[in-house]
Amino acid sequence: MNDDRVSAPVPAPLRLHEAVVQPAWVDYNRHMSESCYLLAFGDNADAFFRYIGIDAEYRAEGHSLYTVETHLHHRREVSEGESLSMTLRVLDHDAKRVHVFHEMFLGDSDELVATAEQMLVHVDSRAGRAVAMPRAVGVRLESIRRAHAELVLPEVVGRPMGINRA
């Protein structure tokens, strides 16, 4: 990992990924289909993985971060050609797990399109089991978590699903 990165200030939240709604992403209503929000959030997670040093080379050596849980909230529809910008914050982590929260905004506006809360687990992909992350990654995650602890916690974090009856 690049030492400059470790010492550089951590943006809060991280802004590592932007996307344009692709023709292949829209359904018969010409709105982005549900699974494609996961594609976009997945690309945002990949950008975050690279930021903490988990890239193709790291994965080739037999370790990776797997998603074990994702909770999506959709706020508005988006159509083909609209641009999206994403943020990510680290809520928490331990030796094997990282708890993150993504927000997707329309273009560079503050109009929220969707959010995703995710639990990620560090795995030995050959053995197929969870293993501790290297110390350098843990240190990096802790510096990000500290920087992100100052952000206001979104009200949907940790909230169970339910039908709100008016």
Add this chain to the structure above:
Amino acid sequence: MDEPQTPFSTYRTEVRTEWLDYNGHMHDASYAVVLSDANETVFAALGLSLDYRASAGASFYTVECHLRYLAECSLGDLLSASTTMVAADAKKIRLYTELIHADGRTAATGDSLYLHVDTELGATAPMPADRHRRVQDMLSAHARLERPAHLGLGVGAARAGSVST
């Protein structure tokens, strides 16, 4: 109408090449594709199919979806789905669907909340009375199914403690 299947479990599929990620396993987003396809079979049984929606100017908007990834899926794996209608009213349906490997292991679970939307108005609207009756029939039939302990818990809650210690 016949007694609704309890739980509803007609959907079967085989894992396709286009669903795999760079690890050779089914991509996070592909689980959502499969869960969505499985839930479409439930909507079709309720008379709320894509064809109904297209002709009625209606659609289902997913406001919330909580996915748990429990086992990897590889090319050619056979998956089935089992769905419980957890809650519903005239404008909303909440479906809990398990994707199950041929050997009985649960591959993933999805808890989805759908709003019935009038696409002209761009607002939620009650479904037609005959459809709502079928929804209520399934809801009543599924009320006797046991609810999994993790249902309705937040992210991380179903595991041994939260990440915070």
